[in-house]
Amino acid sequence: MEENKDVTIYDLAEKLKLATSTISRALKDHPTISSKTIKKVKKMAEEMGYVPNTLAAGLRGNKTNTIGVLIPTVTQPFLSSLISGIEIAARKSGYNVIIMQSHDSYEEEVSMAKSLYSSRVSGIICSLGMKTVDTTHFQQFVNNNIPIVFVDRVPKDFNTFRVIIDNHAAAYKATVHLIEQGCKRIAHITAGSEFGNLYNERKRGYIDALTKYNLPVEKELIADLKTVTYNEALKASDKLLDLKNRPDGLFASGDIMAVSAIQSAKKRGIRVPEDLKVIGFNNDPISEIIDPNLSTITHPAAKMGQMSAEIILKSIKFPNKDEVKEITFLNTEVLVRESSKKI
Template sequence: MEENKDITIYDIAEKLNLATSTISRALKDHPSISDKTIKKVKKTAEEMGYVPNTLAAGLRGNKTNTIGVLIPTVTQPFLSSLISGIEITAQKSGYNVIIMQSHDSYEEEVSLAKSLYSSRVSGVISSLAMETRDTSHFQQFVSNNIPLVFVDRVPKDFNTFRVIIDNYAAGYKATKHLIEQGCTRIAHLTAGSEFGNLYSERKRGYLDALKDHNLPLIEELIVNLKTVTYEEGAKASNKLFDLELRPDGIFASGDIIAVSAIQTAKKRGIKIPEELAIIGFNNDPISQIIDPNLSTITHPAAKMGKASAEIILKNIKSNKKDEVKEITFLNTEVLVRESSKRI
């Protein structure tokens, strides 16, 4: 029995007794080929099970119709929505999306960036890994005119497109809300390095809100997590609850951290929101499942994904590259729910 093999344009040419160049042009609807021949070639190609080799075509043209997306994980609801926004926008323009996960590892991010470059992607959208301090591995894209967009977790000093929210304003709003509920010892569960601007900007908003409302900065109430996980959130929460004077409010930089704080507090008999008001960040689905429902900050993930993909597509199609710019979404808002509502 003959072994299965991929059908090529040579097989179609042999069957129809036509030149391979004619087959190639017909499959691309080239005007030099008659409608009759185009129909015949496409019908035969379909019957034979021909699948175009987009990678090989891309290598010949030094590009593929593929946008690379390099993110920490697909399991976080925010990043899933971000991917959805990217995919819908890319597919409408005939582009495929390849997704790679760094799992917050710098080494994996470096390796995956090389893989994307070797795959001749047409553009790259990336949200940085938690461990990343040096972004020189992204320079290969910029140096070779491959459009690059950083989204959400972006480096402070890399001259390329960025799509972010106003993390400072969002952090300020979250902290101000807790102050308005009567909290005076507000803890902040943060994450990541000061290298990227996401968590550092939320923290800056938190600090300024305290200052503007004449509340003291208490260093022991700021806990830096290694990763944005439930386990790390629970560990950090227990550290806060072990203090002689524990906090009466918590602003967590992610909903999963806030959820772990709620459940840890409940295990220790701390009443929410009477003794401890909690607000998270992202408006993940879990925020409405947890009891009590979690107050949070909205985060327009799908819109950010769409904006990122639009930048890539515009720069692929245009000979004149756009000037590097930053798109900042300002429409974040506080969603007040049971976990922080005292007044």
């Protein structure tokens, strides 16, 4: 019932017979305020239950200490780890994190970019939606010197910070690993190849590895999913393993797809890794749980989130107008577990 009005610096000023400017400065330990006054102000603030109004500060200073995060979804392990990394790094510097999910919809992404701009975020971290080709909706951030970092799924022709892994190299390594384990017919599961995305990079790595080692690239060994779901992947795996000339190795562009292949193999009595060696991508939690344990490519999600946030923070702190926005490559490694071991 008590319409509890917030305590403001005006209330503090009145109580202490000081100017609001003094209060404001005292609360932030401004050097021109005597330590005695600072102590007095802080004590009173505590007593009266003063809570700063971030909005007001943000309005005046035109900065909100908020980082916007725009990603397809939060429910994929990679992306939730990414968020976690971002949130931890941001919070360490007193920044908040606003999350938006584009659900791989271009229209949503555009609308959300506008919304984030409207919220005057201090920076934005984005992983593009599956169908996003055009990126003009991010131009407003660039124009207004709001730092923007693209992570993982990044645009090609946009001069901004980027935090990525070398998808081609990683896929190449994965494929070579299978070859070194003695595989001769290596299948590949990929997704959404009609959009120029990171899955294509991985596919290229796969193809280049085969070529390098003089193995034929066969269309029937490459499955291209419309959407990355377990069931879709399972169907694709079934098809691959039912081929007359069955593959003896399989590189999947994601762990879920790799797991589906393992399950599909089990159903058919195909032994992994004896008859089929499998390697995935991402090092999702499931990869250590599935039996046999899944070999995979590490994908440092939390680290990528952390670095993205740090780049934003640094860029806010030192808004050097250098035209060159660096690209940060993070390492990936082949994580050999059971599913690809040579017997």
